[in-house]
Amino acid sequence: MSVIINNNEAQPARAQIDPRSYEDLLIIAATIREIAGDRAQADIGIICGSGLGGLGNLIPGFPPLHVPGHKGIMLFGRIAGHRVVCLQGRFHPYEYNMNLALCALPVRVIHQFGVRTLLVSNAAGGINPNFQYGDLMLIKDHIFLPGLAGMSPLVGINDDRFGARFVSVHDSYDRSFRKLALDVATNQGIRVFEGIYVMCGGPQYESPAEVSLFKTVGADALGMSTCHEVTVARQCGIKVLGMSLITNIANLDADNSVEVSHEEVLQAASENGARAAQFVKGILEKLPLA
Numbered sequence: 001m002s003v004i005i006n007n008n009e010a011q012p013a014r015a016q017i018d019p020r021s022y023e024d025l026l027i028i029a030a031t032i033r034e035i036a037g038d039r040a041q042a043d044i045g046i047i048c049g050s051g052l053g054g055l056g057n058l059i060p061g062f063p064p065l066h067v068p069g070h071k072g073i074m075l076f077g078r079i080a081g082h083r084v085v086c087l088q089g090r091f092h093p094y095e096y097n098m099n100l101a102l103c104a105l106p107v108r109v110i111h112q113f114g115v116r117t118l119l120v121s122n123a124a125g126g127i128n129p130n131f132q133y134g135d136l137m138l139i140k141d142h143i144f145l146p147g148l149a150g151m152s153p154l155v156g157i158n159d160d161r162f163g164a165r166f167v168s169v170h171d172s173y174d175r176s177f178r179k180l181a182l183d184v185a186t187n188q189g190i191r192v193f194e195g196i197y198v199m200c201g202g203p204q205y206e207s208p209a210e211v212s213l214f215k216t217v218g219a220d221a222l223g224m225s226t227c228h229e230v231t232v233a234r235q236c237g238i239k240v241l242g243m244s245l246i247t248n249i250a251n252l253d254a255d256n257s258v259e260v261s262h263e264e265v266l267q268a269a270s271e272n273g274a275r276a277a278q279f280v281k282g283i284l285e286k287l288p289l290a
């Protein structure tokens with residue numbers, strides 16, 4: 001039986017959360033446990049990208065979603081025997097004044113519930129010329145622009161209970177998970193590539209000159225999320241599999257009027273979300289149980 005915690009329901013006025021306070025983290029986890037009880041336990045966390053909330057439908061007992069986008073729901077249940085917590089929606093830094101520690105807090109929360117494997121997804125613009133609309137890209141590595149610019153979620157006084165002060169991110173996207181996922185893609189006969197994801201600050205999409213810049217440095221896809229979550233996951237010791245759904249092809253030519261919109265992104269996610277969900281299910285079926 002799955003449990004649903006809806007962050008969109010009317011909330012009473014509450015004190016500001018300090019995302020760098022370990023005590024606040026414990027309070028948030030305790031509040032969720034009050035609602036979900038013993039069911040607030042999971043080995044695997046899933047973060048759904050824009051329009052990819054349907055991944056939550058993999059958990060039996062959850063009603064189908066009809067509105068694409070970000071739902072703000074935390075859902076506990078089982079998929080392929082794994083205890084899973086699924087975050088249907090995420091906090092984007094551009095929504096929260098680039099407070100990346102706040103936006104990555106859900107990762108620390110699910111770590112409290114036992115999560116040691118994170119499957120993170122996003123909608124992204126394709127730069128790699130081989131990519132087509134609707135392709136899936138396993139994230140092999142990332143360029144975390146806000147993090148490089150001093151906005152890492154790990155900036156500030158570090159409470160060692162969160163993990164190390166200095167975190168190595170050389171192997172953020174677990175190699176064995178990527179190999180397993182590529183095998184699943186081959187078995188399912190779907191187009192899946194590996195590539196480098198760039199997190200920009202957004203919320204504006206990139207100019208053609210910016211897209212060209214990222215192409216030059218070897219990036220394959222562009223988005224406005226994920227890297228802050230993965231950085232915090234690595235600090236917690238969580239292993240990560242990341243994937244991007246290519247919802248649009250980023251425009252490299254200022255004389256070519258290709259306009260990208262969030263509606264297009266959501267449309268692409270709704271057209272391709274079922275395949276992405278089957279892919280995730282296939283991966284979970286192959287992952288050994290904790």
Ligand SMILES: O=P(O)(O)O[C@H]1O[C@H](CO)[C@@H](O)[C@H]1O
Nearest residue numbers: 049050122123224225262265
């Ligand atoms: O990364 P997700 O949450 O999939 O969302 C992506 O889609 C939105 C832009 O259309 C941006 O928020 C970008 O990051």
Ligand SMILES: Nc1nc2[nH]cnc2c(=O)[nH]1
Nearest residue numbers: 123124125222223224265
């Ligand atoms: N930054 C960025 N985010 C996206 N999310 C979906 N498509 C895009 C894109 O082209 N650029």
